[in-house]
Each structure stands twice: as structure tokens, then as C-alpha cells.
Amino acid sequence: MFMGSSSFISMGKALKKKPPNTNADARRLMFVDSIIKADSVEVVQLPNATNLMDGTLYAIFDGKLYLIRGIQPNVHPVSLFVNNTILNQSFLATFKFDVIFIFTSIVFLEPDKFMSMPQRIYELYRSGLNESQGHGALEAGTFALWNNNVDNIQERIRYLCETANPSEAKDPLIKPNMSKFRAMLEYKVQCLEKAARNSNIMMGPYCQSNETSNRDNVRKHYITFQDSKLRSFAWSVISSMLNAEARNCLIPSNASMADKQAVEGANTSTKPVIKSGKKPKQRKIAVASGTVSITTFFKPAL
Structure with a gap:
């Protein structure tokens, strides 16, 4: 398990690299994946696979996406005990995320048409009302995932879809194969x-x-x-x-x-x-004198 600082970046425009901000307001990310050994990661806003018009936060490490889930700071303050460590609301849990879910949601917006993936992304974020709502960051983030072939998404989408032009084309016309x-x-x-x-x-x-x-x-x-x-x-x-x-x-x-x-x-x-039809009996567990009990964390303040 890795816990490190994070910095937020926007996919709408390129930013110069700079050391991560380590001020008192910085949040800590808890990675369940034990192979991650780093001091800092980048946090980006990308489309929510459930609703492509909404953005959600992901952490990026070594070319992989991690969906940020769990505790919402200042919204649902809780305390967790993980490996005998108290984690409060300043910690967020992250889980490895497969970008195939985002692009599956995209292709099934128009499942009966042959369209290239860039065209589908343009249609999603720049057609009619959607363009006026300002989804530039989500559009840029989606293109970044596609153009950088995150999780080998281009090859996987081509395999999962029917194509209408030669596979050698950079962006073939595709239609999902159910x-x-x-x-x-x-x-x-x-x-x-x-x-x-x-x-x-x-x-x-x-x-x-x-x-x-x-x-x-x-x-x-x-x-x-x-x-x-x-x-x-x-x-x-x-x-x-x-x-x-x-x-x-x-x-x-x-x-x-x-x-x-x-x-x-x-x-x-x-x-x-x-x-069970019987009422269970309770018995007190003997502990050494002076041992701090977890129940002390839940006693009402005097």
C-alpha cells in the first residue's frame, strides 16, 4: 500500500512540470496496488464512464489510470483503520481503472453507425447544446487517452468493433460488435x-x-x-x-x-x-492495563 501526495493538472492545455505542492491543504492518496512506489502522482479530470458529460477525478501513475473513490473530503468525514493506521477524511482510496469502460460508453451512443473514434468524441462534446456547455477539458482528456493509446485502447477497440475501411488506416470507421x-x-x-x-x-x-x-x-x-x-x-x-x-x-x-x-x-x-434461536452471551476480553481501546475514538466529547 502506497500513500503519497498528489497534484491536480488540467487536460485542456499543456502545463509545465513543477514540483508537487506539499502545503497543508494537499490531499493524500492511498493506493491499494502495492507495486506503486512513488513520492507523488498527477490527478486529472476525465469523463465519468457512467455519464460522459460529467467529470471525475483519476490519478495517473506509470501510464495507468486509478479511479479515485471512497472518502469525500468535507462531505462524508469518516475515520478508517487500515493496517492499524488511522486514516481520516484527508485520505482518498484509488483503484485501478480500465479505460475500456469510457470508450465502450462512447461507441454505444451510436451503435448502429460506422464512425471513427475521433469523430465520435467530436460528436459527443461539440454537437448542439453540448458545445455551449463547455466540455473542453473532458474532450481533451478523452483525446489524450485515445491518442496515447492508454491500456492499448486502440487495438482493443478495433478488435471489439467491425471496421468499414482498411485496418491500416490511422482512424478506421468502426461499429461495435455486440x-x-x-x-x-x-x-x-x-x-x-x-x-x-x-x-x-x-x-x-x-x-x-x-x-x-x-x-x-x-x-x-x-x-x-x-x-x-x-x-x-x-x-x-x-x-x-x-x-x-x-x-x-x-x-x-x-x-x-x-x-x-x-x-x-x-x-x-x-x-x-x-x-440462531439462542441469545449470544457476551464475555469481556482481558487486556493489559493501560492499553488504548479503539472504543475511545467513539466516546462523546465532554
């Missing part, structure tokens, strides 16, 4: 399911807990993954990374189901159902 895009999303769903199982990520929306014993000092629970609910939850995560047009074309009807139920269940920290 079956290929669905297969790509299916693969991502399978990866999420596998990651949840391998990492023992247990959450209420797709896990069930059954009490196997309830003695005076020992309570055992057997927690199992429910395959259908886990799959629905994985689909809900994937669908939440796409706009409405892409979801309507790509998300299967039996997966769009629990979209809201699964996500809302995760957001409200739904607990697994514990089947």
Missing part, C-alpha cells in the same frame, strides 16, 4: 467472481452465514458464497461502470435484475443472515 463486447464484459464478471472467492471477500449481498455452534464462550459460523447472487453482484458492479446506452445493449436481462439491489445492499453494509 457479441464481442458482451464476451468482454462476461470475462470481467468472471474475474470479479474469482477475485471475491480467492480473496475471501465476504459481503451480505452474496453470502450466507449459518451458526454451527453456540456455546458459552465460542460461537462458530459457516459462511458460504451464493453463486447466483455473487454473479448478480459482479454484473451490477460492471454495469455501474457504463452509461445507460451501453447497459441497455450489453447487460443481460437476468443480470440487470439486481443491479440496484446488489449495489444498495453493499452500500448499506447489509449483514449476512445469522440463523
Whole structure:
């Protein structure tokens, strides 16, 4: 886990490189990816894959994008305990992001037309009302992702789409191939399911807990993954990374189901159902004298 300072840059115009600002107002970014070892990263505003007209913040490190999520400073102040470290609202969690979601949302705005990707971006941000709303930074950021071939996006889009002119062309006319895009999303769903199982990520929306014993000092629970609910939850995560047009074309009807139920269940920290008819007994855990308890952080101020 890496924690470092960050600086915000705009994709609308080139900026001279300068040392990162380390003043008292600087925010700290927490990277879950342990391979990141750096003192500072750049933060940019790029399109939100769910709504391409809205911008959201991403961190850039070594040519990879990391979506900034979690704690919102001065909006939802909370304290987290990570590896015995207290993280307050000045920390933001970042997660590796695949830009394929942004461009999938773009191509499915006009899924029946052969258009080059630059033309699709122009149509998105410069047509009619959209042009007057001033989305220059989002347009520039999208072009930067495409022209710099972040995550090999150009080759991947060409593979996932049908082309109307020779593949040697710099920007061929493309139209999304439904079956290929669905297969790509299916693969991502399978990866999420596998990651949840391998990492023992247990959450209420797709896990069930059954009490196997309830003695005076020992309570055992057997927690199992429910395959259908886990799959629905994985689909809900994937669908939440796409706009409405892409979801309507790509998300299967039996997966769009629990979209809201699964996500809302995760957001409200739904607990697994514990089947027990006995009232559990509580016992005090002995600790060394003078040891600071975590409960001291939640005592009301005098």
C-alpha cells in the first residue's frame, strides 16, 4: 500500500512540470496496488464512464489510470483503520481503472453507425447544446487517452468493433460488435467472481452465514458464497461502470435484475443472515492495563 501526495493538472492545455505542492491543504492518496512506489502522482479530470458529460477525478501513475473513490473530503468525514493506521477524511482510496469502460460508453451512443473514434468524441462534446456547455477539458482528456493509446485502447477497440475501411488506416470507421463486447464484459464478471472467492471477500449481498455452534464462550459460523447472487453482484458492479446506452445493449436481462439491489445492499453494509434461536452471551476480553481501546475514538466529547 502506497500513500503519497498528489497534484491536480488540467487536460485542456499543456502545463509545465513543477514540483508537487506539499502545503497543508494537499490531499493524500492511498493506493491499494502495492507495486506503486512513488513520492507523488498527477490527478486529472476525465469523463465519468457512467455519464460522459460529467467529470471525475483519476490519478495517473506509470501510464495507468486509478479511479479515485471512497472518502469525500468535507462531505462524508469518516475515520478508517487500515493496517492499524488511522486514516481520516484527508485520505482518498484509488483503484485501478480500465479505460475500456469510457470508450465502450462512447461507441454505444451510436451503435448502429460506422464512425471513427475521433469523430465520435467530436460528436459527443461539440454537437448542439453540448458545445455551449463547455466540455473542453473532458474532450481533451478523452483525446489524450485515445491518442496515447492508454491500456492499448486502440487495438482493443478495433478488435471489439467491425471496421468499414482498411485496418491500416490511422482512424478506421468502426461499429461495435455486440457479441464481442458482451464476451468482454462476461470475462470481467468472471474475474470479479474469482477475485471475491480467492480473496475471501465476504459481503451480505452474496453470502450466507449459518451458526454451527453456540456455546458459552465460542460461537462458530459457516459462511458460504451464493453463486447466483455473487454473479448478480459482479454484473451490477460492471454495469455501474457504463452509461445507460451501453447497459441497455450489453447487460443481460437476468443480470440487470439486481443491479440496484446488489449495489444498495453493499452500500448499506447489509449483514449476512445469522440463523440462531439462542441469545449470544457476551464475555469481556482481558487486556493489559493501560492499553488504548479503539472504543475511545467513539466516546462523546465532554
